[in-house]
Amino acid sequence: MKIGDRIRSLRLVKKMTQGQLIEGIASITYLSKVENNQTQPTDHFIKKIAERLNIAPDILLEQTPDGFAKKLENIYDHYWKHDILSEENLALLQVQVNETHVNRSFLMIFTTLIRYYFVGFRLHEAKFIFEQSTNIINVYDSSIEERLYFNYYLICGKLLMDLHMPLQANEYLLRCESYVAGADDQDRAKLYFSLSIVNQQLNEDKLACLYYSGKSYEYQKKLGDSNRLAMVLFTRAIQFHLVNQPMDAMNSLREAKACYWDQDNPNLHAILEYSIGRVHQVGKDYDQAITSYMNATQLYLKSSFKEKSIQVHKRLIEIYIEQKEWKLVEEHLNQAQTIAMERKNLYYDVELDILQASVYKHQAQEAHYEKAMRMLIEHCMELEYYYHIKNLATEFGAYFYNKQSYKKAATYYHQAFHAEQMQKSHYSGLLGKNHVKLT
Missing domain, CATH: 1.25.40 (Serine Threonine Protein Phosphatase 5, Tetratricopeptide repeat)
Structure with missing residues (x-):
């Protein structure tokens, strides 16, 4: 990675325009030439740009600083324990994404950056770094400590949940569970809570989500974190309703409200x-x-x-x-x-489009409803949202059956059946993977 690439990368991380970065230093034309590696910047220019970016000039000058592996270890451990990452260390990790490192270092760099952007609600950046990581990290390296894989899979799973990708989130969280021995109780509680939410979305058997939220509850109660304990209890109250256990739901609700959150x-x-x-x-x-x-x-x-x-x-x-x-x-x-x-x-927010289609149906706007449903099913097929395909295709099949359009009804019923088989196959495959570590 050349110096121009590093400057451009850090400018984008700080969400600065070229004009904001270069104001009072040089012209935008000159900065463009530097960022495109068409000219070699002067030492004075590098010093001024580093000051504007609030970093040490060495971050722009050096490909991999001396002692980087040890420094990375300290940054990683400190951030995971205290949730603090300085601007300078963020900049250092950001430029190192495009340098050459051993797999262990890449795992720590990507995990830290994904988590930093995710926690800061910067999902665009988190998604971009996550996608980069999938092309670089070797997940079959058995020499790496379990905790590093656990942390990486956990934050990726949580990110994918927020990106409305439950099937992919489930895959990463199940991989994470296979490394649970390397985690502390707080991170185990977070994992099982996330698994309960994903299973609530994907799994027909709602007892599965209660199983995972129950494990999260046990850890949170032991840890004494009333905020997180309340969250788990509210979630369990919802899940108890979903399995027709209203008394257990009310008990969970009462316990949650009693927490000092x-x-x-x-x-x-x-x-x-x-x-x-x-x-x-x-x-x-x-x-x-x-x-x-x-x-x-x-x-x-x-x-x-x-x-x-x-x-x-x-x-x-x-x-x-x-x-x-x-x-x-x-x-x-x-x-x-x-x-x-x-x-x-x-x-893609599939739930919002499902609600729009539902409104068309309830208001008897048949042409709008049919168009919306066809587009919904096509989108879900592209994204492999088998759970939604099954439900949407079943509903659409019943709609056409009631209109005595039996050929169309049969087509969508068949599609629903196929989606159900694919969902079961995929879910069973992930459960099977979960019992064998990726080595």
Whole structure:
């Protein structure tokens, strides 16, 4: 990686335009030539650019600094324990992505960067670094410590969940579980909580998600983290409703509300209000659900990730469809779609399009419904969303059957059956992999 590439890479990381970086130093034309490696910058220029980037000049000058392996080890361990990564160390890791390193070093570099961007809600950067990592990291290197693989698979799985890629998230989390011996109790609790959420989405047998949330609950109770314990309990309350165990759901809800969680943190408070709403919604207590969802919406708007409010709008849309409050359905659908447009190039929100199709169906707009469903199934096939394909194709088959269009009905019923087989095959394969470490 040449010096121009390093300057450009770090400028983009800091979200600076060429004009912002070069102001008062030189011309944009000169910077463009440097970044394109058409001219060799002067020492004075490098010093001024490093100051503007708030880094040491050596980061721009050296391919791999002396003692980098030891420094990387310290950066990695410190960040994983304390969640602190200085601007200079971030810049150092960012430029080292494109240098030559042993597999172990790459694993620490990529894990740290993915986690840093993910925790900072910078999903575009996290996704880009994750995709780079899949082309560079050798996952079959048996000489590397289990904890390094565990940390890498865990953060990748959590990222894929936020990118609305549950099948891929499940794959990474199951790989992570095969290295659980290298993790501490806090990270084991995080893993099992993530697995419970993914299984809630993908697995027909909802007892599987309760199994994983139960393991997370055991670890969190032992650790005494009331914030995370409340989150697990709210989730278990939802899952108990899904398996028709309302008494257990209410017990989990009561225990969660009794936790002394941090209500002054708007991010956390929003998530927990959303979870309370989900418990009431699944339990058919719509008035209480709406109250909690509206609280969550207001909190998300004050928090650092307003896009999370899309989930609240989706749940409100479901309730208002049930109540045939079409004006409110349209209002929340428009709000969700407006926010989702900002993330359209990052991930495909299948749930939002399913809700739109559902609105067309309930309002007897058959032409719009049929077009929306065909496009939905095509998108899901491209993304291998077998769970959604099965449900959508089954619904579409029933729709055509009721219209006495039996040939089309048979086509979609067959597609649903095929998707179910593919889902079972893929899931069984992942479970099989989980019992054999990647060596």
